[in-house]
Amino acid sequence: MAITLELIILFLVSFFPIPSLSISDAFVYGGCSALKYVPNSPYESNLNSLLTSLVNSATYSAYNKFTITGSSPNDVVYGLFQCRGDLAMPDCATCVARSVSQIGSMCRQTAGAAIQLEGCFVKYDNTSFIGVEDKTVVLHKCAPSIGYDTDLMNRRDAVLRSLGGSGGPFRVGGSEDVQGMAQCVEDLSAGECQDCLKEAIGRLKSDCGGAVYGDMFLAKCYARFSTSGAHAYAKSNHGNSHSDGEKTFAIIIGLLAGVALVIIFLTFLKKVFGGHAK
Numbered sequence: 001m002a003i004t005l006e007l008i009i010l011f012l013v014s015f016f017p018i019p020s021l022s023i024s025d026a027f028v029y030g031g032c033s034a035l036k037y038v039p040n041s042p043y044e045s046n047l048n049s050l051l052t053s054l055v056n057s058a059t060y061s062a063y064n065k066f067t068i069t070g071s072s073p074n075d076v077v078y079g080l081f082q083c084r085g086d087l088a089m090p091d092c093a094t095c096v097a098r099s100v101s102q103i104g105s106m107c108r109q110t111a112g113a114a115i116q117l118e119g120c121f122v123k124y125d126n127t128s129f130i131g132v133e134d135k136t137v138v139l140h141k142c143a144p145s146i147g148y149d150t151d152l153m154n155r156r157d158a159v160l161r162s163l164g165g166s167g168g169p170f171r172v173g174g175s176e177d178v179q180g181m182a183q184c185v186e187d188l189s190a191g192e193c194q195d196c197l198k199e200a201i202g203r204l205k206s207d208c209g210g211a212v213y214g215d216m217f218l219a220k221c222y223a224r225f226s227t228s229g230a231h232a233y234a235k236s237n238h239g240n241s242h243s244d245g246e247k248t249f250a251i252i253i254g255l256l257a258g259v260a261l262v263i264i265f266l267t268f269l270k271k272v273f274g275g276h277a278k
């Protein structure tokens with residue numbers, strides 16, 4: 001019964017997209033591997049366990065990694081999630097649940113997938129990528145140049161320098177109207193995180209010349225900056241974490257109600273069709 005319930009919840013999470021609650025659920029990028037797994041295979045059931053573990057774990061942690069092993073080495077699935085360092089716990093869980101839901105509709109039966117929302121990153125694959133530094137550029141976005149403003153560029157460079165100079169997997173910096181943010185996936189060591197961010201920050205500087213905002217997402221870290229709230233991510237949503245918590249609670253109640261409905265419906269079907277079969 002526990003497993004059935006788990007699968008039903010995963011089913012609900014996968015097929016009924018959770019409505020976007022806050023800026024932290026906004027889509028940034030997503031991708032699916034070209035390889036497909038066999039439906040109803042041990043790999044699929046391992047993947048379902050993995051996704052359930054990720055969603056559960058995000059209710060108490062900002063980062064976690066899992067390796068689900070099957071009877072055969074071909075069925076191993078690796079996965080992790082990383083919430084942005086300033087995200088409150090209910091928002092982290094909501095963000096990971098929403099990522100898993102989007103992966104479900106975006107990447108049907110693919111052996112691997114990755115998704116980045118504003119507030120969290122989720123990735124799984126059947127080849128190990130956990131603890132491996134990866135500086136591949138996944139997404140880079142620069143606002144149109146506003147012309148060369150030396151003063152603005154100086155403040156931007158100072159913010160980027162401060163991001164590069166501070167420590168830890170999550171970094172923020174600001175100078176007057178310029179805001180900066182950087183995040184590593186916490187499977188990287190402190191040294192690897194530093195190296196990855198150095199690359200991201202260097203590319204931001206060289207690629208986003210006179211831009212009022214820039215995003216550089218590498219496979220295991222990202223750095224961003226924005227000016228004068230040109231970019232929504234800089235806005236803190238600390239102020240409404242209370243109402244977000246209430247909404248999360250409402251969603252959980254909604255999911256439980258959904259599970260109850262599915263069980264009632266299945267019981268009903270069993271009665272109707274069970275009756276005919278006699």
Ligand SMILES: *[C@@H]1O[C@H](CO)[C@@H](O)[C@H](O)[C@H]1NC(C)=O
Nearest residue numbers: 035036037038074111126127
């Ligand atoms: C990953 O899955 C694909 C598709 O099922 C398979 O071809 C490939 O060999 C798998 N890789 C590993 C390392 O198991």
